Amino acid sequence: MFQAPADLPVSEQIAELRARAADIVTYITRSASYVQRQHRAVAGEVFDAVGPIGEPVEIVHDTISDAVYDIIRDLTKMVGRAIEGQPRKW
Secondary structure, eight states, X not given: OOOOOTTSOHHHHHHHHHHHXXXXXXXXXXXXXXXXXXXXXXXXXXXXXXXXXXXXXXXHHHHHHHHHHHHHHHHHHHHHHHHHTOOOOO
């Protein structure tokens, strides 16, 4: 992970962070996707055990959790672009 030496001037620490921003963003977004897949697998086991009566709750759960993971990835990318000094790309 990124850790700029404390003895570097702030301007050099910022430059180092900007240089590694893309790698940091990739790491975080891939991690979020991995956690999402694990979350879905565990939740799927629970919903399978509950049976058909749980289907409406499963649909709502999956919709909300997918949205949360999408937001995490999107915000991470936005922060990465801001760190790199790129304009907003909504």
